[in-house]
Amino acid sequence: MKKLILASGSPRRKQLLEQAQLEFSISTSSVDESFNQTETPDQVVEQLAKRKARDVFLRHEDCIIIGADTIVSINGEILGKPNNEEEAKEMLCLLSGKNHEVYTGVAIISDEKTVSFHERTIVSFLPLEESDIESYIGSGEPFDKAGSYGIQGLGALFVNKIDGCYFNVVGLPLARTVRELKNFQHLIRHRE
Ligand SMILES: Cc1cn([C@H]2C[C@H](O)[C@@H](COP(=O)(O)OP(=O)(O)OP(=O)(O)O)O2)c(=O)[nH]c1=O
Numbered sequence: 001m002k003k004l005i006l007a008s009g010s011p012r013r014k015q016l017l018e019q020a021q022l023e024f025s026i027s028t029s030s031v032d033e034s035f036n037q038t039e040t041p042d043q044v045v046e047q048l049a050k051r052k053a054r055d056v057f058l059r060h061e062d063c064i065i066i067g068a069d070t071i072v073s074i075n076g077e078i079l080g081k082p083n084n085e086e087e088a089k090e091m092l093c094l095l096s097g098k099n100h101e102v103y104t105g106v107a108i109i110s111d112e113k114t115v116s117f118h119e120r121t122i123v124s125f126l127p128l129e130e131s132d133i134e135s136y137i138g139s140g141e142p143f144d145k146a147g148s149y150g151i152q153g154l155g156a157l158f159v160n161k162i163d164g165c166y167f168n169v170v171g172l173p174l175a176r177t178v179r180e181l182k183n184f185q186h187l188i189r190h191r192e
Pocket of ligand 1: 007008009010012028029033052068069070071072081102144145146147149150151152155169170171
């Protein structure tokens with residue numbers, strides 16, 4: 001039986017995989033997460049997910065590795081995690097009162113095969129006051145999150161509606177991921 005490894009330092013991804021009652025451990029990758037704005041969002045997230053999973057696979061070739069990457073796309077621009085308050089403010093101003101798309105790419109790698117896929121969720125933001133943005137940035141929540149918000153936290157107060165998988169926005173499209181893992185099922189241990 002092969003061990004399952006989540007190649008992610010994201011506490012949200014860990015929590016979601018625990019919710020699926022899978023037995024897994026964590027090994028984080030240290031790959032360069034830069035991307036080219038000329039690539040499409042689905043290409044970017046699948047490539048980055050594969051890059052993260054491959055990096056961990058090199059150290060654990062006898063395991064099954066899951067890597068993931070989440071970005072926000074608005075008006076043809078791709079938003080990753082903000083580097084500072086200024087960038088967080090710019091991103092939240094861009095998202096205010098508009099629809100954007102959240103893409104998460106997932107890659108699953110074993111020595112037998114590699115599978116990658118992505119999910120897209122449309123998120124509609126309410127118009128934001130400058131004071132909403134300032135106090136949200138003050139909460140510290142935006143800094144480790146694509147598009148500078150977390151739908152699972154205070155960022156929920158900005159969301160009017162979504163179309164698509166909620167868990168995809170949080171960083172891992174759970175049902176799809178577990179379904180795709182079934183193709184590796186003979187290899188994976190489940191919790192008692
Ligand atoms: C839009 C959105 C993103 N996010 C998070 C999910 C991801 O953790 C993060 C995007 O950054 P990622 O680079 O996808 O992931 P990460 O750096 O947190 O972890 P790792 O690379 O080790 O796997 O944004 C939320 O938690 N809530 C949200 O509503």
